[in-house]
Amino acid sequence: MSVYERRPWLARYPPGLARTLRREHDSPAAAFAAAVRAAPGAAAIRYFGTTLSWSELDHASDAVAALLVARGFAPGDRLALCLQNDPAFVIGLLGAWKAGGVAALVSPMSKQRELEFAVADYAPTALLALDDLYEEVIRAVLARPGNTVHTVITASPLDGQPQPDGRLFDGAVARRPGDTLDLGALVASYAGSPPALVPPxxxxxxxxxxSSGTTGAPKAAMLTHGSLAHNAQTYRDWTGLRPGEPILATAPLFHVTGLVGAVLLAFVLRSPLVLTHRFHPGVVLDAVRAHRPAFTVAAVTAYIALADEPGTGPADLASLRLRLCGGSPLPPEVADRIEAELGGYLHNVYGQTESSSPTHMVPPGLRAPVHPDTGVLSVGLPVFDTAVTVLDEGRPVPVGEIGELMTSGPQIAPGYWRRPAETAEVFTAAGMRTGDVGLMDPDGWFYVVDRSTDLINAAGYKVWPHEVEQVLTQHPAVREAAVVAIADDYRGQSTRAYVALQPGTGATEVELIEYCRRQMAAYKYPREVEIVTALPRTATGKLMRRALRGR
Structure with missing residues (x-):
């Protein structure tokens, strides 16, 4: 038996935290139905000045499901959701499930090429989208040959707002496209019977x-009702959140973190879900002051933006007693700065789209250690019923050595949609290959050092971008940094750094190269530095190194 099979992390679980999860519901829809039965008049969604109760949310999603079924939507069909953090997202999600179908998530930030790919890949028969996005992009996409969508519902982010917030909606109007069904009108006119729900x-x-997976090629993870139910309850039971405590949706709902760590968590907690359309630090701060949420999970970039908002201090976020940080690495020095400026400790959470969100979390009441050699902050301990092994060439490495993390557990997806080759490569009999490189210390804490695809090979020496980035961010003028490989005629590869500076500071490329040279081995320090205004990131805050490699 390897050390990983003995699961040393269980000894680090705080007293009272169960070692395994007894799942209450077989699906998120069942958790939602239980919330409707238990408290139909209680708040389910708070969106600016509007509140939707559990019964109203039930009614609205019934309307969507009834329409879909009436138009031939069959079990297993896909309803594409192209929305921001709006009530319409939750209504559509539930409507798809009540109709026996699948919710296919599409980023509302997608451009026409990306939307064309998503529609062709998912082959949805119905679509629910923002009205402006439909008019500006989606209508043209659906006009192309081979389109499978025959039902289009649109919603406005202004729906339910007594007075639209000018910081997000200055000059915006509800479009109400005439060639689509309006969600608000559909719900208002619905007075029929919902389709008979067959429990999935x-x-x-x-x-x-x-998900970009481990190869970077576009693909979709097939998340099951059971995997989603398991991890929604994992968030609840691991954190110790109490029923009814409001949940703030900071991460995008079209990403697995926002889906599971906000929407589905609210279902199992029977708690109000606080939505703000999209992230704007001032808007989010006002929502926290108004609705007093107890929990949120967000990328580090969101916390940095909140800390940088003028006049913000610990009192503004006092209700957020649990703050999780995931989606991108959390440097220790950044975590310390945010804690000092906003109060409250950031608990790391780690997982993949393919794992239905968390596989590792830092338990409440504990602080993540910093690995003494790599300087990386731990991503936490494996959560309930989750096994993790660190492998090199397919074999477990000794404790403290670096390799690829392989994860198994009830939250892991069965594979990728219509991608048998990629499924066979990633989802093996031994577990899911994460593509992340890291290690486990003797106490069972895990550390993610980098993506395996980001490794730089300089004359046979391994260079992990995170290590170079960490040195750069310790320079007083550097706000953030990203390191990628460049071709080198002598070494094969060398490092190139992109650096964004702190406001009001200055540093030259030569100065930063020399700063690193004094602190790092000769094969590690960057041969080139480019100062940029900001680093490219996804909607969830993940660094897009692929975009930098192409520059």
Whole structure:
């Protein structure tokens, strides 16, 4: 038996935290139905000045499901959701499940090429989208040959707002496209009976969630009803959140973190879900002051933006007693700065789209250690019923050595949608290959050093971008940094750094190269530095190194 099979992390679980999860519901839809039965008049969604109760949310999603079924939507069909953090997202998600179908998530930030790919790949029969996005992009996409969508519903982010917030909606108007069905009108006119809901099996696909996986090629993870139910309850039981405590949706709902760590968590907690359309630090701060949420999970970039908002201090976020940080690495020095400026400790959470969000979390009451050699902050301990092994060439490495993390557990997806080759490569009999490189210390804490695809090979020496980035961010003028490989006639590869500076400071490229040279081995320090205004990131805050490699 290897050290990983003995699961040393269990000894680090705080007293009272169960070692395994007894799942209450086989699907998120069942958790939602239980919330409706228990407290139909209680708040389910708070969106600016509007509140939707559990019964109203039930009614609205019934309307969508009834329409879909009436138009031939069959079990297993896909409803594409192209929305921001709006009530319409939750209504559409539930409507798809009540109709026996699958919710296919599409980023509302997608351009025409990306939307064309998503529609061709998912082959949805119905689509629910923002009205402005439909008019500006989606209508043209659906006019192309081979389109499978025959039902289009649109919603305005202004729906339910007594007075639209000018910081997000200055000059915006509700479009109400005439060639689509308006969600608000559909719900208002609905007075029929919902379709007979056949409870889905836990192993049936509930959501198609886009992921770059380990290869960077577009693909969708098939998340099942059971995997989503497991991890929604994992968030609840691991954190110790109490029923009814409001949940703030900071991460995008079209990403697995926002889906599971906000929407589905609210279902199992029977808690109000606080939505703000999209992230704007001032808007989010006002929502926290108004609705007093107890929990949120967000990328580090969101916390940095909140800390940088003028006049913000610990009192503004006092209700947020649990703050999780995931989606991108959390440097220790940044974590310390945010804690000092906003109060409250950031608990790391780690997982993939393919794992329905968390596989590792830092338990409440504990602080993540910093690895003494790599300087990386731990991503936490494996959560309930989750096994993790660190492998090199397919074999477990000794404790403290670096390799690829392989994860198994009930939250892991069965594979990728219509991608048998990629499924066979990533989802093996031994577990899911994460593509992340890291290690486990003797106490069972895990550390993610980098992506395996980001490794730089300089004359046979391994260079992990994170290590170079960490040195750069310790320079007083550097706000953030990203390191990628460049071709080198002598070494094969060398490092190139992109650096964004702190406001009001200055540093030259030569100065930063020399700063690193004094602190790093000769094969590690960057041969080139480019100062940029900001680093490219995804909507969830992940650094897009691929965009930098192409520059």
């Amino acid at each position: 099996r836990p192993d049936e696909v509930a959501v198609l969630a886009p």
